[in-house]
Amino acid sequence: MSVLVYIENADGKFRKSAFEIISYAAAIAQQINKPLVALSIGKVGADELAKAGQYGAAKVLNADADQLSKSNPQAYASVIAAAAKAENAEVVVMSASYNGKSVAPRVAVKLDASLGENVISLPDTSSSFIVKKGAYSGKAYAMVELLAPVKVLSMMPNSFKVVPNAVTAAVSSFQPAIDSKDFAVTVKETVRASGTISLPEAELVVSAGRGMKGPENWGMIEELANLLGAATACSKPVSDAGWRPHSEHVGQTGIAISPNLYLAVGISGAIQHLAGVSSSKVIVVVNKDPEAPFFKAADYGIVGDAFEVVPKLIEAAKAFKASQN
Amino acid sequence: MKILVCISSVPDTTAKINFTPDNKEFVAAGVTFILNPYDEVALSKAVDLAAQHNGTVTVINVGDATTEPVIRKALAIGANDAVRVNAVARDSFFVAKQISDYVSKNPFDLILCGRESSDHNGSSVPVMLAELLGMPCVLFAKSLTIDGTTATLDSEIEGGKEVLSVSLPFVAGGSEGMAEWKIPNMRGIMSARTKPLTVVEAVEVAQKTRLVSFDKPATRSAVKMIAVDDAGKLFEMIREEKKII
Numbered sequence: 001m002s003v004l005v006y007i008e009n010a011d012g013k014f015r016k017s018a019f020e021i022i023s024y025a026a027a028i029a030q031q032i033n034k035p036l037v038a039l040s041i042g043k044v045g046a047d048e049l050a051k052a053g054q055y056g057a058a059k060v061l062n063a064d065a066d067q068l069s070k071s072n073p074q075a076y077a078s079v080i081a082a083a084a085k086a087e088n089a090e091v092v093v094m095s096a097s098y099n100g101k102s103v104a105p106r107v108a109v110k111l112d113a114s115l116g117e118n119v120i121s122l123p124d125t126s127s128s129f130i131v132k133k134g135a136y137s138g139k140a141y142a143m144v145e146l147l148a149p150v151k152v153l154s155m156m157p158n159s160f161k162v163v164p165n166a167v168t169a170a171v172s173s174f175q176p177a178i179d180s181k182d183f184a185v186t187v188k189e190t191v192r193a194s195g196t197i198s199l200p201e202a203e204l205v206v207s208a209g210r211g212m213k214g215p216e217n218w219g220m221i222e223e224l225a226n227l228l229g230a231a232t233a234c235s236k237p238v239s240d241a242g243w244r245p246h247s248e249h250v251g252q253t254g255i256a257i258s259p260n261l262y263l264a265v266g267i268s269g270a271i272q273h274l275a276g277v278s279s280s281k282v283i284v285v286v287n288k289d290p291e292a293p294f295f296k297a298a299d300y301g302i303v304g305d306a307f308e309v310v311p312k313l314i315e316a317a318k319a320f321k322a323s324q325n
Numbered sequence: 326m327k328i329l330v331c332i333s334s335v336p337d338t339t340a341k342i343n344f345t346p347d348n349k350e351f352v353a354a355g356v357t358f359i360l361n362p363y364d365e366v367a368l369s370k371a372v373d374l375a376a377q378h379n380g381t382v383t384v385i386n387v388g389d390a391t392t393e394p395v396i397r398k399a400l401a402i403g404a405n406d407a408v409r410v411n412a413v414a415r416d417s418f419f420v421a422k423q424i425s426d427y428v429s430k431n432p433f434d435l436i437l438c439g440r441e442s443s444d445h446n447g448s449s450v451p452v453m454l455a456e457l458l459g460m461p462c463v464l465f466a467k468s469l470t471i472d473g474t475t476a477t478l479d480s481e482i483e484g485g486k487e488v489l490s491v492s493l494p495f496v497a498g499g500s501e502g503m504a505e506w507k508i509p510n511m512r513g514i515m516s517a518r519t520k521p522l523t524v525v526e527a528v529e530v531a532q533k534t535r536l537v538s539f540d541k542p543a544t545r546s547a548v549k550m551i552a553v554d555d556a557g558k559l560f561e562m563i564r565e566e567k568k569i570i
């Protein structure tokens with residue numbers, strides 16, 4: 001028996017979320033007293049693979065077949081299921097990233113397992129196996145018991161701390177049979193905004209809404225985000241109007257995020273917006289209307305005009321950055 | 326072209342969510358149920374595609390009789406007929422199994438879902454369904470065009486998108502932007518009453534999950550207001566008081 005963790009790479013590098021998910025899986029492995037095995041799919045260098053050991057993975061399977069070099073949920077699910085069988089895994093863990101969400105339910109079906117999707121904390125394994133996950137779009141949590149002998153978990157990014165726990169990672173090649181039927185989807189083009197921080201994984205997020213009046217005013221939002229090392233986000237009407245890309249739209253019909261800091265400028269705080277951001281650890285709201293509903297869901301509030309407050313925050317962020325160096 | 330759209334009935338996005346005192350059940354009394362917003366987008370797309378490709382749209386829901394108003398709404402938007410699998414949607418695997426069982430007996434060229442339901446937010450049904458049917462799945466589809474038997478889709482990925490090409494049949498999860506939302510007109514609403522709605526019985530599925538209880542997020546402590554002139558102290562304050570930056 002073992003705990004298997006699938007770690008995602010981006011262009012051959014592991015992101016912070018990969019170390020977060022290893023730390024999480026390592027904690028489960030310790031809790032149920034089973035060894036931890038990590039699985040990497042695609043082309044990742046030896047130095048990078050060894051990093052898995054820094055967070056507790058003593059064994060790393062490296063599925064680096066040429067056909068797997070491009071992300072493909074169907075094929076990856078087959079590889080993960082094969083690794084789970086080879087390692088006799090009792091728990092299979094991955095990130096609830098876009099890729100993870102497209103993979104985990106397939107793995108659960110292949111293994112006849114129970115699926116706990118978007119879990120936000122360690123499972124309760126004291127007498128059965130109970131996971132906690134978000135429900136009703138951020139308005140509640142559900143505690144769900146996973147009944148099948150094998151459990152597949154996808155974890156919401158940013159819900160577990162990266163815990164260094166150095167062991168030596170023994171890397172071995174893993175080459176399961178590859179089924180051509182898994183390659184029915186062809187990727188014709190990948191468009192990625194380079195240099196930006198991935199919003200679902202971001203620890204700090206600066207977000208703005210209709211109060212910014214128009215796309216030409218986003219320069220100061222981007223400047224503030226850059227200084228803080230934050231990702232940028234927006235409300236739905238802003239992306240609907242084409243002021244910002246849809247990929248930045250957070251909320252009930254956008255993406256749900258749980259950063260350490262969510263700083264919202266000129267956003268009223270409609271219930272559908274809150275649905276996507278209410279699990280942020282600290283929320284700061286800047287709005288010129290003292291009655292804006294968002295203040296009720298905030299930790300810090302500044303009543304004022306964005307065009308006056310944001311420049312002050314930019315200066316403050318510069319000073320803050322300087323004080324940290 | 327035969328298109329199937331999987332629809333779920335969910336609490337209105339503005340609804341207050343309440344549970345029974347033992348926190349074991351959601352209290353549906355007083356809550357308005359709506360067609361899951363993403364499913365509405367997927368359905369709107371399906372209606373457009375059917376018009377372009379001389380096709381038909383069937384909607385399927387796994388639910389008890391209380392979901393019928395939402396099914397009628399889908400018929401008013403433009404679906405030709407509807408199927409309800411008569412069972413409470415126990416969990417995503419249960420739902421996916423019911424739909425895959427129906428589809429294996431009644432094949433479709435295209436199956437559209439929403440990218441997630443707004444009640445349990447699993448994003449699992451479309452992927453499980455595709456796996457059970459041995460089909461590809463594009464879970465986060467932002468656009469979809471079909472030419473002959475080949476589809477082109479924009480799929481959301483971390484920090485960008487992929488342009489994908491896939492042959493029919495397959496499963497896709499609809500996101501914002503896939504289609505303009507259709508508002509049912511009077512004729513649609515009138516005709517929805519007489520469009521066929523078939524009720525089928527559920528197949529048996531081994532239980533994989535059990536809902537133990539619900540919980541509400543801890544309420545935040547009262548907001549701390551900062552004067553505009555003190556805005557410059559914000560980050561220091563957060564560092565000292567919250568230790569997160």
Ligand SMILES: Cc1cc2nc3c(=O)[nH]c(=O)nc-3n(C[C@H](O)[C@H](O)[C@H](O)COP(=O)(O)OP(=O)(O)OC[C@H]3O[C@@H](n4cnc5c(N)ncnc54)[C@H](O)[C@@H]3O)c2cc1C
Pocket residue numbers: 208209210211212234235236237238249250251252253254265266267268269270271272273276286287288289292304305306307338362
């Ligand atoms: C089914 C459904 C799903 C939805 N899903 C989402 C979703 O996922 N995400 C989402 O965001 N919304 C969603 N919405 C829309 C939501 O209801 C709100 O309409 C939306 O969030 C409002 O966006 P906003 O706060 O940017 O704009 P507004 O509500 O117009 O608020 C603008 C705010 O800016 C303030 N302001 C104006 N000028 C200034 C200034 N100079 N300085 C400072 N503040 C200023 C105003 O006081 C106001 O509070 C959904 C709605 C529905 C019906």
Ligand SMILES: Cc1cc2nc3c(=O)[nH]c(=O)nc-3n(C[C@H](O)[C@H](O)[C@H](O)COP(=O)(O)OP(=O)(O)OC[C@H]3O[C@@H](n4cnc5c(N)ncnc54)[C@H](O)[C@@H]3O)c2cc1C
Pocket residue numbers: 144330331332333334361363364385386387388413414415416417418420437438439440441442443444445446447448449450451534535536537
């Ligand atoms: C009384 C009750 C008890 C429940 N108990 C549990 C429980 O114990 N554990 C649990 O996980 N969930 C439970 N649910 C939630 C319910 O089973 C969910 O509707 C189901 O799990 C699918 O949710 P999802 O979030 O995985 O859907 P998602 O995978 O997020 O939905 C994506 C898409 O799949 C399609 N879809 C989803 N649901 C349906 C449906 N019912 N019919 C047709 N198409 C659909 C839609 O296209 C939707 O946009 C319960 C619900 C009820 C009413």
